[in-house]
Amino acid sequence: MYDVIIIGGGVSGAAIAMYLSKYEISCCVLEKENDVATGTTRANSGIVHAGYDPEPDTLMARLNVRGNELTEEFCIKMGVPYNKCGSMVIAFNDKDEEHLRQLYERGIINGVRGMEILSREELLEREPNLDEGVTGALFAPSGAVVNPWRLCLAMCETAAENGVEFHLECPVTAIEKKPTSFIVAAGGKEFEGKYVINAAGLYADRIAEMAGAKDFEIYPSKGQYYLLDKTSSWLVNSVIFQCPTEKGKGVLVSPTADGNIIVGPNAESGNMRDDVSTTKEGLDFVAQEAAKTTKKINYRENIRSFAGLRANSDQKDFIIGESPLVRHFINVAGIKSPGLSSAIAIGEFLVDILGDCGLIMYPKQDWKYAKPQISFAELSNEEKAEICRKNPKYGNVICRCNTITEGEILDALNSNIKPRTLDGVKRRTGSGMGRCQGGFCGEKIHEILCKHYGLDPREVLWDKQTSYIVAEKVGEAR
Numbered sequence: 001m002y003d004v005i006i007i008g009g010g011v012s013g014a015a016i017a018m019y020l021s022k023y024e025i026s027c028c029v030l031e032k033e034n035d036v037a038t039g040t041t042r043a044n045s046g047i048v049h050a051g052y053d054p055e056p057d058t059l060m061a062r063l064n065v066r067g068n069e070l071t072e073e074f075c076i077k078m079g080v081p082y083n084k085c086g087s088m089v090i091a092f093n094d095k096d097e098e099h100l101r102q103l104y105e106r107g108i109i110n111g112v113r114g115m116e117i118l119s120r121e122e123l124l125e126r127e128p129n130l131d132e133g134v135t136g137a138l139f140a141p142s143g144a145v146v147n148p149w150r151l152c153l154a155m156c157e158t159a160a161e162n163g164v165e166f167h168l169e170c171p172v173t174a175i176e177k178k179p180t181s182f183i184v185a186a187g188g189k190e191f192e193g194k195y196v197i198n199a200a201g202l203y204a205d206r207i208a209e210m211a212g213a214k215d216f217e218i219y220p221s222k223g224q225y226y227l228l229d230k231t232s233s234w235l236v237n238s239v240i241f242q243c244p245t246e247k248g249k250g251v252l253v254s255p256t257a258d259g260n261i262i263v264g265p266n267a268e269s270g271n272m273r274d275d276v277s278t279t280k281e282g283l284d285f286v287a288q289e290a291a292k293t294t295k296k297i298n299y300r301e302n303i304r305s306f307a308g309l310r311a312n313s314d315q316k317d318f319i320i321g322e323s324p325l326v327r328h329f330i331n332v333a334g335i336k337s338p339g340l341s342s343a344i345a346i347g348e349f350l351v352d353i354l355g356d357c358g359l360i361m362y363p364k365q366d367w368k369y370a371k372p373q374i375s376f377a378e379l380s381n382e383e384k385a386e387i388c389r390k391n392p393k394y395g396n397v398i399c400r401c402n403t404i405t406e407g408e409i410l411d412a413l414n415s416n417i418k419p420r421t422l423d424g425v426k427r428r429t430g431s432g433m434g435r436c437q438g439g440f441c442g443e444k445i446h447e448i449l450c451k452h453y454g455l456d457p458r459e460v461l462w463d464k465q466t467s468y469i470v471a472e473k474v475g476e477a478r
């Protein structure tokens with residue numbers, strides 16, 4: 001029997017697992033997909049918000065501001081791609097400027113430090129490629145960008161390093177409440193736990209329903225993006241938002257933590273919990289809105305378009321806490337934006353919640369962070385020479401766009417949570433994320449996966465279940 005079962009291996013489940021791994025309790029994560037960080041955590045803007053946007057005295061406000069601090073600390077410690085580039089909300093008229101002042105006031109109440117209102121001249125000096133029509137901006141120096149799946153993976157790796165079990169391809173299908181525990185049916189097995197944490201993102205309402213704890217509804221909303229090549233990185237220096245509306249934070253133009261430029265998202269409601277397709281209409285809308293920010297975006301530099309799904313709920317705030325309907329069943333639901341920014345603070349908060357619910361937790365004496373990843377491209381020439389001398393696999397460049405070596409790919413395959421797919425390797429190492437999008441390195445990585453795991457080439461997947469790459473061997477084709 002586990003003390004705690006966490007359902008969902010997104011950034012919320014990962015942070016909770018990492019915090020719980022600091023205590024002498026048994027804990028597992030059940031994830032329906034073949035990897036962690038494949039839900040909403042996989043496709044979003046990657047912004048670590050400063051925290052001026054959420055209404056004061058909400059969980060969103062408190063956890064965003066605390067999460068902003070903790071994310072910086074954690075990313076530096078673990079070598080997760082992170083850039084504290086600051087964020088701007090730009091104004092085009094008097095009404096927008098009034099809105100900036102309101103955001104500033106809200107930021108002060110929420111505890112955001114260092115904000116400034118910039119004049120048009122100050123703004124254009126920092127961001128010379130913005131549209132001439134801008135009239136000023138709210139600048140928040142604590143706004144940052146992060147690689148969302150590397151953040152999630154680093155927390156999962158740390159949790160696993162400290163004894164948390166990860167069960168992948170384990171979709172939860174039923175939850176039975178016993179007098180002092182829960183029996184969770186997942187992936188053809190049964191898991192018994194004293195506490196269940198529901199961090200299932202877009203499916204959190206369905207999981208709550210299985211436990212008899214459904215008192216909220218999830219309403220998905222899709223957001224589509226363009227991702228521009230690093231050759232466009234001159235475009236903006238910080239995250240550029242337009243003034244937010246009731247529909248959300250609007251279309252942004254921003255650097256990514258990996259050095260690209262991201263443009264998006266739009267917001268489309270509908271009952272699509274798994275549909276991450278992009279459409280011409282959606283992307284055209286994004287381009288039209290982004291043109292208000294800058295006319296200098298060259299969409300010929302687009303290397304990928306993608307979509308993410310927000311887990312909006314029927315409540316304004318995050319839904320975090322013990323269910324009023326089922327004792328010891330804890331919801332971490334409706335984790336829309338700023339969920340990524342807040343994740344580490346959500347993990348920290350869950351320790352208090354479980355303590356209040358009666359779980360006795362003694363700190364571990366030997367807790368440690370997982371080993372940070374080696375990033376060959378970021379080493380000095382001396383360090384590169386040294387690491388290649390020790391292990392020549394670091395001298396074999398597999399992904400030419402991002403200079404990712406065989407050594408780094410093998411490190412990923414030997415990590416605590418082993419990727420089984422090409423996209424899993426990409427999320428861990430950055431291979432296939434460059435201009436060619438895996439056109440050159442995909443085949444080589446396929447070969448490495450076959451060799452390392454002893455797989456038949458036909459067994460290797462591109463991404464989620466059934467996304468096979470090789471149909472038949474030549475000579476066996478009918």
Ligand SMILES: Cc1cc2nc3c(=O)[nH]c(=O)nc-3n(C[C@H](O)[C@H](O)[C@H](O)COP(=O)(O)OP(=O)(O)OC[C@H]3O[C@@H](n4cnc5c(N)ncnc54)[C@H](O)[C@@H]3O)c2cc1C
Binds near residue numbers: 171
């Ligand atoms: C377009 C867009 C832009 C965003 N931009 C930002 C931003 O810039 N900054 C920010 O702070 N936030 C942003 N967000 C929000 C942020 O991405 C989310 O808050 C965060 O990723 C939520 O993480 P999660 O772990 O709660 O959910 P998820 O990442 O969705 O994880 C839930 C997990 O549960 C699993 N699961 C579901 N059902 C089951 C089941 N039956 N059994 C087992 N496992 C199950 C899923 O497979 C998934 O892995 C954005 C979101 C979107 C969509």
